[in-house]
Amino acid sequence: AQKITQTQPGMFVQEKEAVTLDCTYDTSDPSYGLFWYKQPSSGEMIFLIYQGSYDQQNATEGRYSLNFQKARKSANLVISASQLGDSAMYFCAMREFNTNAGKSTFGDGTTLTVKP
């Protein structure tokens, strides 16, 4: 079974608007972390935001926030006030702390295009 599912292969958003990128995960480990990375066309992988399974509040980092719904096993990334430079591939990843010896699993990614 897929541990990380990103159901949106591609998304479009108008510049300055907010966009939500979906991520659902599957784990029986009570202790895990969720990560989002950005991969622009240049190819590098850039860490954006982290949410721990025991964190009480949703993580925020500047224009990025994570809508963490533990019961639904979803960790959607919200980008506010989109900029042209946000156009990139976005990956959701999970690391299980007790099982899988801390190995990270990545989703297939969502390509975001910001339109001027």
Added chain:
Amino acid sequence: DAGVIQSPRHEVTEMGQEVTLRCKPISGHNSLFWYRQTMMRGLELLIYFNNNVPIDDSGMPEDRFSAKMPNASFSTLKIQPSEPRDSAVYFCASSLGTKDNEQFFGPGTRLTVL
């Protein structure tokens, strides 16, 4: 900070040749990961080390692939012999620990096997 350093950035080789990819993690990081990215399979974890010790190599495709970490500041991923299906971008990443710390990725090595 220099970040994670990978070399070479691009490698073109012929089928059957040995290929060695190199990685220098961020100083002080004790976990190192090797990933492969292709259009077909996405981003796959090949192997990772903690304190220079291989922890999980279940993602290594087959015996043609091997990885070493002789010390805290250097790792290699070797493919011998290489095949066209090995063509991909290979990323090295490092982190402080294996739990809630983010992984910092290198720029990747784009490997083309003809």
